[in-house]
Amino acid sequence: MSWEVTAPRPSVRPGLLERLRQGPVICAEGYLFECERRGYLQAGAYVPEVVIEHPEVVRELHREFVHAGSDIVEAFTYYGHREKLRLIGKSHLLEPLNQQALAIAKEVAQESGTLLAGNLSNSNVYEEDEASRHTVRAMFEEQAGWAVAAGVDFIIAETFQHAYEALLALEVVKATGLPAVVTFAIHRSGVTREGFPPEEACRRAEQAGADVVGLNCIRGPRTMLPLLEGVRRAVRCHVAALPVPYRTSDEQPTFQSLRDPEREEAPFPTGLDPFMCTRYELAEFGRQANDLGVGYLGVCCGGGPHHVRSLAEALGKRPPASRYSPDMSKHAFLGTDPSLRADNRDFASEL
Numbered sequence: 001m002s003w004e005v006t007a008p009r010p011s012v013r014p015g016l017l018e019r020l021r022q023g024p025v026i027c028a029e030g031y032l033f034e035c036e037r038r039g040y041l042q043a044g045a046y047v048p049e050v051v052i053e054h055p056e057v058v059r060e061l062h063r064e065f066v067h068a069g070s071d072i073v074e075a076f077t078y079y080g081h082r083e084k085l086r087l088i089g090k091s092h093l094l095e096p097l098n099q100q101a102l103a104i105a106k107e108v109a110q111e112s113g114t115l116l117a118g119n120l121s122n123s124n125v126y127e128e129d130e131a132s133r134h135t136v137r138a139m140f141e142e143q144a145g146w147a148v149a150a151g152v153d154f155i156i157a158e159t160f161q162h163a164y165e166a167l168l169a170l171e172v173v174k175a176t177g178l179p180a181v182v183t184f185a186i187h188r189s190g191v192t193r194e195g196f197p198p199e200e201a202c203r204r205a206e207q208a209g210a211d212v213v214g215l216n217c218i219r220g221p222r223t224m225l226p227l228l229e230g231v232r233r234a235v236r237c238h239v240a241a242l243p244v245p246y247r248t249s250d251e252q253p254t255f256q257s258l259r260d261p262e263r264e265e266a267p268f269p270t271g272l273d274p275f276m277c278t279r280y281e282l283a284e285f286g287r288q289a290n291d292l293g294v295g296y297l298g299v300c301c302g303g304g305p306h307h308v309r310s311l312a313e314a315l316g317k318r319p320p321a322s323r324y325s326p327d328m329s330k331h332a333f334l335g336t337d338p339s340l341r342a343d344n345r346d347f348a349s350e351l
Helices: 016-022 031-037 055-068 082-087 091-112 130-150 163-176 198-207 221-234 279-292 305-314 320-324 342-350
Strands: 025-028 072-074 115-121 154-160 180-184 212-216 238-242 296-299
Touching: 016 025, 025 055, 025 072, 025 305, 031 055, 055 072, 055 091, 055 305, 055 320, 072 091, 082 091, 082 130, 091 115, 091 130, 115 130, 115 163, 130 154, 130 163, 154 163, 163 180, 163 198, 180 198, 180 238, 198 212, 198 221, 212 221, 212 296, 221 238, 221 279, 238 279, 279 296, 279 305, 296 305, 305 320
Parallel strands: 025 296, 072 115, 115 154, 154 180, 180 212, 212 238, 238 296
Antiparallel strands: none
16 A cells, blocks of 8 residues: 655644643543444444544534533544454445544634644554554554645544554654654553553653653543553653543443442443543542643543533633533522522522
């Protein structure tokens, strides 16, 4: 396959690294889970066919996340790679899906003045042999090529359990000349598939040229935060943290390992509702992570606009959605406004 890199076009808007130097940057992820919840994407293969079948849904979701405070519109090409489309017998949709996803994201980024990000994700077929590396590299190269052609501001390479697969994706991104964000997914073992602790994986990514390194997905706020301390100490570059919004614990540190005592089957991936974090828990995570020196923050699988807004406000931002942030002072029964009926306020104790 021939693949050529077109030099990125200069932009008059502040780029990712400049924005990070100015303060925290928020990136909303989690499109797979949100589209599945809305009934536009099938759990299991998790292929983002919604991009082609219902582009209006993806466009509106981008807008909702920007409205809530995301500084970045990430093209919905996660799991939109050759292997996933082969799995469902639709390899012919590979290029149209990627180009459509990038076009939708670009439209929203341009209208909102946010950054446009391309996306590479874990391939699920990576192995430590030359044939596998060649196959996966080709998958990354074609997706990166389409992202460059669309004029993205930077490329996110995310959710890697294999550190060497992440480094392979990073090589491809660096060849484009664009800034690279590389994030690792850390399972119950607490290490990558090669046995690297997260700080070592991030250190290697930084040394290989990543501009932002960190963690995304798999772990909730409570079990991701301790890992971020080691990452922050190990690297000098910007650090990213995008947890899933679920109440993981030391005993059940990942959303795959969560168990519901009320049900026999494992909750992951479609029965996680009882474990959902509140918006306030995401806000607290954002404050604590930012205090550690983590400046690239977001929410991954399961996150909704209300989580993004709460995270943004915790970092001192006031996105458009803040106009509608809760104000319980005027609640009919729980409010404190003096104009409310006194008997309603008295009834509050019975609620």
